[in-house]
Amino acid sequence: KQEVTQIPAALSVPEGENLVLNCSFTDSAIYNLQWFRQDPGKGLTSLLLIQSSQREQTSGRLNASLDKSSGRSTLYIAASQPGDSATYLCAVMITDSWGKLQFGAGTQVVVTP
Amino acid sequence: EAQVTQNPRYLITVTGKKLTVTCSQNMNHEYMSWYRQDPGLGLRQIYYSMNVEVTDKGDVPEGYKVSRKEKRNFPLILESPSPNQTSLYFCASSLAGYQPQHFGDGTRLSIL
Numbered sequence: 001k002q003e004v005t006q007i008p009a010a011l012s013v014p015e016g017e018n019l020v021l022n023c024s025f026t027d028s029a030i031y032n033l034q035w036f037r038q039d040p041g042k043g044l045t046s047l048l049l050i051q052s053s054q055r056e057q058t059s060g061r062l063n064a065s066l067d068k069s070s071g072r073s074t075l076y077i078a079a080s081q082p083g084d085s086a087t088y089l090c091a092v093m094i095t096d097s098w099g100k101l102q103f104g105a106g107t108q109v110v111v112t113p
Numbered sequence: 114e115a116q117v118t119q120n121p122r123y124l125i126t127v128t129g130k131k132l133t134v135t136c137s138q139n140m141n142h143e144y145m146s147w148y149r150q151d152p153g154l155g156l157r158q159i160y161y162s163m164n165v166e167v168t169d170k171g172d173v174p175e176g177y178k179v180s181r182k183e184k185r186n187f188p189l190i191l192e193s194p195s196p197n198q199t200s201l202y203f204c205a206s207s208l209a210g211y212q213p214q215h216f217g218d219g220t221r222l223s224i225l
Contacts, residue, residue, distance in 0.1 A: 032211055043117075043203055043216030044156075051211075089156065099144065099163050099210040100171060103156040 002027045002094050006104035014112050019077035021107050023090035028068045031093040035064050035075050038087045038106070047088075048075070052095075080111045115140045117217035119204050125223040126194060134189045134220050136204030144207045145187040146171070146214070147179065149200040156203070162187055163210055194224045 003026040013019060023033070032051050036044040048057045048064040050073065056065040061078040077084055089106040093099070117138045126132055138145065146161035148171075158171030162181040176198055178190040187206075191198060201221050205214040 034213060036216075041219075043218045044205075044214075046213035046215070049213045091156075093211065099146070099161045099169060101146070101158055101214075102172075103148075105153075105155040 002030075002092060002102045004090060004092055004102050004104040006088075006090060006107050008107060009105065010108040010110075012110040012112060013080055015080060015082060017080055019075075019080045019084065019109060019111075021075040021077075021088050021109070023073040023075070023104055025071045025073075025092050025102075027094060028071055029095045030068065031095045031098065033064075033066055033073050033093075034091045034101075035062075035073075036089045036091065038089060044089065080109075082111050082113050085109055085111050115215070117204055117206050117215050119202070119217040119220045121220060122218065123221050125225065127225050128195055129193050132191050132194060132222075134191075134202060134204075134222070136187045136189065136217060137185050138187075138206040138215070139185065140206065140208070140215065141184065142206035142208050142215070143184065144210045144212070144214075145181065146205045147177070147187070147189050148203045148205065149173065150203065150219075151200050159189070159202075161210075191222075194222075196224050198222065199224045 034049045035047045050066045063076045087106045087108045091101045091103045147159040160179040162168045204217045207214045
């Protein structure tokens with residue numbers, strides 16, 4: 001069974017510092033990996049989706065990398081801002097279960113002014 | 114505005130009283146899914162639907178039913194709710210199963 005792990009569970013950084021969030025998964029047979037943001041009391045917002053054939057995806061200050069062979073993805077957020085404070089979750093879709101998503105528990109990020 | 118709408122947003126009810134949480138999307142998405150989120154357990158998938166009349170079990174389908182009679186709606190049915198179904202529920206949709214998912218704002222259910 002696919003296990004998705006996000007470490008650390010919580011992170012606090014001063015404004016302007018770069019954020020590095022980690023996601024690891026046990027089964028490398030994935031179709032894609034998504035990064036989401038969740039604000040308190042809200043649903044999830046999709047940030048980036050990386051297909052299994054891709055190594056990275058970029059959107060503005062966000063960059064996500066994928067290393068299938070080592071079972072890892074990293075989300076980089078450059079020059080963090082207080083508005084980046086949220087919980088970040090990763091989720092993988094495995095190839096033999098199209099449509100099923102396995103989520104990590106998330107990393108709660110606080111960016112202090 | 115493109116959105117996924119869940120109703121109700123909050124519900125307190127009692128054990129055994131059938132309830133339905135509705136989910137509707139206005140983006141003509143083929144894929145829809147239900148999740149529950151619990152402290153310490155994270156988000157777990159309940160059921161998903163790749164298209165009309167096609168539904169499949171996620172990781173925690175026990176105690177839940179779904180139907181997909183039309184593309185825009187994907188209701189979650191609890192025939193006989195129990196306290197262990199107290200949770201925060203999210204509906205999501207995407208153009209296809211492998212595309213980014215759009216989430217609703219959630220439904221907080223309390224079963225007493």
